[in-house]
Structures are given as C-alpha cells and as structure tokens.
Amino acid sequence: MHTKQRRVTGAAAVAAFGILALTTGCSSTPATGKHHTKPTASRAAGSPASPGPSPVDPKPVQGQRLRHYLLTPDDLGPGYTQTETPDDEKAADPHRYDDIGMSGCPALEELSKHSDEVQFATKTSAGFSFGADSKLGEELHSDSPSKLSAGLRRLVHAQTSCPTYTMTSGSTPLTVSVHKDAPPGPGPDAYAYTTTLHGPGGTSVLKTATVRRGNVLVMLVGAPALVDGHIEAAVAKLPAG
Template identity: 40%
Template sequence: MRLRPTALFSLAAVSVLAMSSCSATASTAAADKAAASPARSTGDKPASPLSAGQLQERLLTAADLGRGYTVKPVREARHEKVTVVGCPALEKLGGEAAAGGVLDFPRRASVSFAYTGEADSEVSEDLYSDSAPKLSAASRRIFAAMASCPAYRVTIGSTPVEVATEKVPAPRLGEEHWSQTLTFTVSGRSSVVKQTAVRTGTVLVVVSGSPGLVDAHVHKAVSTARAAT
C-alpha cells in the first residue's frame, strides 16, 4: 500500500491531533512545561475568533505559491477507527477518533496543493480559530504529547502506520510556534512530512507536507492569515 505524503499526514498525525484536542479540558504537567517557543508578535490580531468564512478568505491560493502549484480537490471525509500504540501520552489524550485530518476546533478552513516541480510534492494549510487561551492550551498539549514519543504506531482502520517524530527549530512567528518532522512507514515504504504550526492571536496556522515546501511557504501563510479582511 502506498499513500501520498499529505494523505499520510492527514490520516495519521492529524488524526492524533484530533484525538488530543477532543480532550482539551484535561491538562497534564508535561503539557504545562512544554516549550512552545514564544516570539514577539507584531501587527494587529483579531480579538475574537474568526468565522469559517473569514478563515477561508485568509487561506493561501495557488497564485500566492507561484508557478507549478495546483489546488487539489477536496477529498471526501473518511471516518475510521484510530488507535495509538507505543505512546502513553497520546493514548491518554485520545481513545479513538475519526480519521480525516480535522482538529476539534469550532471554526476551520483548509486547502491542499500539488507541486509539479517534484514528484509527490504536496503542501497543505489548515486554519483554525477559537479563543486564544483555548488554542494555546490545546496546541501545547498536542505538541507536548507528540514530542514525548520519538516512535509509535497508529492504526487507521486496518492499516498500521509506523510513525517516527523529531522536533525541529520553528520559525519565530506569532505568539507560539512548533515544528516537527514525521516519518511515516506503511508496508515498508516511508515518507517524510514536515509540520509547522503557528498561533497568532485567535488563529492557528498549520502548514504540512514536503519539508522544502513547508519551509518555503509558512511565512506567507502566517502573514496572509493575519491580514485584515
């Protein structure tokens, strides 16, 4: 079985994120101590959560990315049982959740792009909005849990996915930022995906996909998400 990089990410890693954000009311000492890499913020940020429509207007477009990018069709949501083995922190945060790459925040917009310049190169952007305290607390829990386990297994339906994670330096954007690489192995085939998340006020920007594309476009994604509509 072969899964494309962003498909792997949405089916595995973000499924785990959805599991943990569903448990947003449960705090842990590890999460409280997690280093979220705070940075000085600049510019105006919305004081209230944005609507899904407002988030949609702040997503990147193919024109923002440049030549060679095309928007990928929206995939039908899949709801399969997700289990985590080998990472107690993630197991405690979840239980089971539906696969499909959705964090459990009330307002969301997303887009995915394919890049013709390199085989199997993809990048996706997800924007979420909630109150700043809720976004901050949930994001800290999620990344603390994922960073606590360098390797674990996620089973999606009947498909086992081996996951290896590594925390990497995050760009100094927004009030909080996180970045990591994830290596997914399915049936002996591996794909490396990078994820960078930035919280700026009441908006959480998550860019994931081929490492080079994430690095190339995360600054633009954050600046566009912050822009006034």
C-alpha cells in the first residue's frame, strides 16, 4: 500500500519530483537533438557524509547575477524555445508537488523528512523545448561551496540508491527505474543518472546531470541527448570556482 511522504522542495524536488513536469509530451524514445557526449570514466556517487562549513566560503550569488549564468536559447542553438523564465518561478504554486508521493525507496523517504538539508540559499531556473516533444530544464543553486557539496552528495546518493521505486502523481502510479551514468566532468561534485518512468501513458526517459563549480551548482534535467549536448556549455557559463 502506498504511503504518501512529506513534500520535498528545492533541489530535491527537481531531481525526484520535478522530472514529472518534463514527462508531459516527452517521446518514449529519447530525442537525438543532433548532440553527442564525450565518453568519460565512470565514478560512483559520493558518500552522503557532510563536511563541516568553512569560514572562508564565499557568500551565495544573488538575484540577477545568478540569473546571468543560466543558459539561453542563443547558447542552445536553432530549434530551442524558452518555455520557462526565471520570473516564472515567482508565480509558481508552492503546493505543486503536494499530490506527488513515493514508496519503495527508504533513502528518498528519509530525504523527504530532511529536505531542508538540500535546500540552498539562492536559486533560479529556466526551461526549454526542442522540437515537438523534448524538454530541457535547468536550475542554478548558490550557497557556500561546502554546503553545496554536502547537499548535492546527499541528494544524488538518495536519488540513485534505489534501482526501482514507485512514484504517484495524484492517483496515477509510476514505476521509476534509476541508473548511474558517467559524471559529466572531473572533480568530486559532478554526477549524472538516468531515470526511466513507466506509467499508463507509456515510458519516458530523462537524464539528470549536475556539477558544482565554486559556490554555484547547475542541474540539467531532460531528454538524455539534450542534457549530454548542453551540460558542458552550462558548466562553462558558471563563475570560476
């Protein structure tokens, strides 16, 4: 019997629940987007253990300065349309994930009880579509490097700890399968995994890639080829770490 868990917010919502928003209209076959990813060596996700805060950590990036680091349609190239801007999140329904629950993954259920530990000081986001049925979402988060690193490790550990679990959107059950992918870059805070959702409407495949550079982390979620094709550009836009 499914037991609905406490609502997860912030980066955890994007990684675990926000993927549902991208499944609407997504093709069951991952879009090619004419993008290619460079092969990299596999690396296991880091431990969820959290380092202590450093007194020399820089302050979080705020407001317009953080939005400056988001991808734009000009960065992505022909065929992309922006569907969500940073201003859209101001009007977002704070209860939009209230009808979403999960079961069968203790690590995610535990994270839902401590979601404040993976919420960061500042955030901005954008969304894009490519062609008729492929979507790409981007979030930037900023906080001290130590807090970003610890929170990101905990988030990815929880999200990839269960090969399969069940998610519900309203009364609709979805079977979720997750597998780790090669990280999108070097360093201890680069992670990627692919999520496959099986439901009454068919199967959707989405990839999440996230990288921390200094006091900013970027997270891309969407069609695997689009994420692979643009994570390098997204990281390149971040401030030097």
